[in-house]
Amino acid sequence: MLEHGAAPPATQQPELDPPVGGLGARLMRRKPVERLVAEGGQGEGGSLRRSMGVWQLTMISIGATLGTGIFVVLGEAVPDAGPAVVVSFVIAGLTALFSALSYAELAGTIPVSGSSYSYAYATMGELIAWVCGWCLILEYGVSVAAVAVGWGEYLNELLDGTLGITIPDALAAPPGDGGIFNLPALLVVLLAMAFLMGGAKESARANAIMVGVKIAALILFCAVAFTGIRAGNYTPFMPLGMAGVSAAGATLFFSYIGFDAASTAGEEAKNPQRDLPRAIMLSLIIVTALYCLVAAVAVGALPWKKFSGSEAALASIMKDVTGQDFWAVLLAAGAVIAIASVVLTVLYGQTRILFAMSRDGLVPKVFSTVHARTGVPRANTVIVSLFCGVLAAAIPLGQLADATSIGTLFAFALVNIAVIVLRRTRPDMPRTFRVPLSPLFPVIGFALCLWMMGSLQLVTWVVFGVWMAVGLVLYFGYGMRRSRLATAEK
Numbered sequence: 001m002l003e004h005g006a007a008p009p010a011t012q013q014p015e016l017d018p019p020v021g022g023l024g025a026r027l028m029r030r031k032p033v034e035r036l037v038a039e040g041g042q043g044e045g046g047s048l049r050r051s052m053g054v055w056q057l058t059m060i061s062i063g064a065t066l067g068t069g070i071f072v073v074l075g076e077a078v079p080d081a082g083p084a085v086v087v088s089f090v091i092a093g094l095t096a097l098f099s100a101l102s103y104a105e106l107a108g109t110i111p112v113s114g115s116s117y118s119y120a121y122a123t124m125g126e127l128i129a130w131v132c133g134w135c136l137i138l139e140y141g142v143s144v145a146a147v148a149v150g151w152g153e154y155l156n157e158l159l160d161g162t163l164g165i166t167i168p169d170a171l172a173a174p175p176g177d178g179g180i181f182n183l184p185a186l187l188v189v190l191l192a193m194a195f196l197m198g199g200a201k202e203s204a205r206a207n208a209i210m211v212g213v214k215i216a217a218l219i220l221f222c223a224v225a226f227t228g229i230r231a232g233n234y235t236p237f238m239p240l241g242m243a244g245v246s247a248a249g250a251t252l253f254f255s256y257i258g259f260d261a262a263s264t265a266g267e268e269a270k271n272p273q274r275d276l277p278r279a280i281m282l283s284l285i286i287v288t289a290l291y292c293l294v295a296a297v298a299v300g301a302l303p304w305k306k307f308s309g310s311e312a313a314l315a316s317i318m319k320d321v322t323g324q325d326f327w328a329v330l331l332a333a334g335a336v337i338a339i340a341s342v343v344l345t346v347l348y349g350q351t352r353i354l355f356a357m358s359r360d361g362l363v364p365k366v367f368s369t370v371h372a373r374t375g376v377p378r379a380n381t382v383i384v385s386l387f388c389g390v391l392a393a394a395i396p397l398g399q400l401a402d403a404t405s406i407g408t409l410f411a412f413a414l415v416n417i418a419v420i421v422l423r424r425t426r427p428d429m430p431r432t433f434r435v436p437l438s439p440l441f442p443v444i445g446f447a448l449c450l451w452m453m454g455s456l457q458l459v460t461w462v463v464f465g466v467w468m469a470v471g472l473v474l475y476f477g478y479g480m481r482r483s484r485l486a487t488a489e490k
Helices: 023-027 033-038 054-065 068-109 116-123 126-162 183-197 200-228 241-265 272-301 313-322 325-359 378-394 397-425 440-454 458-482 484-489
Strands: none
Touching: 023 126, 033 116, 054 200, 054 241, 054 272, 054 325, 068 116, 068 241, 068 272, 068 313, 068 397, 068 440, 116 126, 116 325, 116 397, 126 183, 126 241, 126 325, 126 378, 126 397, 126 458, 183 200, 183 325, 183 378, 200 272, 200 313, 200 325, 241 272, 241 325, 241 397, 241 440, 272 313, 313 325, 325 378, 397 440, 397 458, 458 484
16 A cells, blocks of 8 residues: 655664674675665766656556567467467466565665665675576566567568568578578667667656557557457467466566566656656556457457467558558557667666666676766666677577566566565565555565466576576676675775
């Protein structure tokens, strides 16, 4: 529930960190909530600017979420679940909801840029915080690349319908998908980088316009494709059983990662304690409703077996239903804008998480250096954009989506634990939002995350294991010794 008039967390007495001692004590050292909040916005050479209200924060969440699963990953999920992909969206949405409740409580209590990384640092210690931050790098950075891959598919649809030309497969698909280098994927990431370099307020304004366009595009799709629905397309409803629905749900969870993007804007929000919880919950409700509506119409208008291998499924459905290229071109134009919005907002979230980790000393200072005039971490933005752009140009979509899902689920699981820990260690701390029926709901959220992680393929777990191993090497080789908490102890 929302609590009005609560005092900011900084008024509380700082919690005590574990005493300086052996390796275990150093790995468990926590950063007090008051210190996290007090350092909000501060970077090397400048500060982030508080310029966003609840509307802009909600648009960031919707911008980072809406579009990914419908415009791109739907074609990957329907072959697993069949018409029951609607159920898969509901399962993924419910999983996201329980975690969103935990995010809302912590975002209102610890309104900083680090998202779940900072929440873990305040509750479970530095090592767990690093692991969470490393998962967030996988979640945000790789998802930028995954979404950018699908952007090229719709760009080709748009070019073909308007100019009668397409980008050759060699330059429009990554290796393994018939291409050499995905040039459109790199292009959209660089375009998002250009927007972010202008400042958070300007980026938020551009994102709000793009969100409006993609909502209108999806409503238009539903109106047109509804005329092509055939009852026979819904049978068999669950051709591959519950296992297929579960597998599709795990993949589609990738489509819900955007709701936590608002929490990465905690240091650029005007009233983060009040507005962050509202933005997180409102965006999740809007996105889930649109996802389920569009998925239900899509599988009714096109037999589920025809979705296989299609990364621009909605445009194809529009063309099949109307028999005209015009509607498909119009939807493709909306998708180009919609997916660009996802890239913009998720890329924004990635840079702010690295900003927080850098300020804590766990990654190099270059990531927390802020340009004095624009209030933007410029070097951070350029480095992250180039990395994500090259990744998008060289890795197939399906592998990227699954890798992002497991990183997201792991981070969300930690957030659910963090709520329980903070309730026990700081029960009197003012909270502008409280998870109902705690600790039951956080425990359910944690269990659902583990269940969906178990539905992912073995190769995804192998990639995740390698990613975590690399992260631990970097932490013990760099972060543990250079942490600001470590240097303060000397």
